[in-house]
Amino acid sequence: MDTRMERIRQDFENNQLAVDEPFDFRCTLCGKCCIHREDIFLTPKDLYNLARELHQMPEAVFDQYCEWYIGADSRLPIVRLKPQGSVRRCPLLKDQKCSVHNAKPTVCAIFPIGRGMAVEKSRIDEVTTADIRYFFTNPGCGDGSETHTVKEWLGAFGIPLQDDFFIEWQKCLIKLSLRFREMEKKPGSDMRAVWDSALVLLYLTYEVGMEFEPQFREHVEDLQKLLDKMEKH
Numbered sequence: 037m038d039t040r041m042e043r044i045r046q047d048f049e050n051n052q053l054a055v056d057e058p059f060d061f062r063c064t065l066c067g068k069c070c071i072h073r074e075d076i077f078l079t080p081k082d083l084y085n086l087a088r089e090l091h092q093m094p095e096a097v098f099d100q101y102c103e104w105y106i107g108a109d110s111r112l113p114i115v116r117l118k119p120q121g122s123v124r125r126c127p128l129l130k131d132q133k134c135s136v137h138n139a140k141p142t143v144c145a146i147f148p149i150g151r152g153m154a155v156e157k158s159r160i161d162e163v164t165t166a167d168i169r170y171f172f173t174n175p176g177c178g179d180g181s182e183t184h185t186v187k188e189w190l191g192a193f194g195i196p197l198q199d200d201f202f203i204e205w206q207k208c209l210i211k212l213s214l215r216f217r218e219m220e221k222k223p224g225s226d227m228r229a230v231w232d233s234a235l236v237l238l239y240l241t242y243e244v245g246m247e248f249e250p251q252f253r254e255h256v257e258d259l260q261k262l263l264d265k266m267e268k269h
């Protein structure tokens with residue numbers, strides 16, 4: 037497994053927190069969480085929010101600040117902010133400050149809390165907020181002079197516990213991962229075309245003047261139709 041994903045998986049398994057469970061952490065604003073980072077992963081909504089904040093199209097933000105690769109296990113396109121230079125600095129760190137503070141990616145907004153889901157294949161369509169798991173990432177920074185709960189920490193950044201897009205996105209990822217892994221086993225599958233289409237439809241083709249969620253749903257449907265066609269050939 038990808039080492040970044042492996043570290044996240046270990047925290048997910050070992051450091052889970054209930055939403056009302058206290059954890060001790062105070063951010064001392066040292067800025068180190070924006071360097072030596074290879075794991076600022078973006079959802080399509082994160083990229084859309086960045087594009088709105090920067091008054092650019094998602095594709096332009098992607099070209100300037102992001103990179104992508106295929107997940108070793110998931111076989112899905114994974115998008116992240118492209119670390120720069122020897123200190124692997126986030127490209128959005130300007131003058132020692134986050135230049136997109138109001139639209140920072142969710143992983144940055146909730147840091148050092150992480151969020152994920154572990155769901156059996158048979159239950160994909162039934163997942164709810166109760167299946168979301170939170171974990172402490174043990175960042176080795178800040179100090180422990182404040183006590184928080186996940187509920188209050190997320191609330192401070194305007195992220196609801198009932199995050200419908202997060203649930204929808206997780207379902208989409210699980211289903212696509214299963215499908216892509218099956219497609220990859222079939223001789224003659226053009227996986228490059230499959231991955232390119234998934235990247236473009238899921239992440240890049242949004243109108244920032246329009247609401248995100250309806251566009252996302254439409255793009256997921258379009259991708260399913262395209263995959264059906266590709267599988268028939």
Ligand code: SF4
Nearest residue numbers: 070126128129134144
């Ligand atoms: S997006 Fe902002 S908060 Fe997140 S790593 Fe980059 S500079 Fe830091």
Ligand code: SF4
Nearest residue numbers: 063064066067069177
């Ligand atoms: S979250 Fe940690 S690394 Fe980031 S600024 Fe706060 S104390 Fe520093």
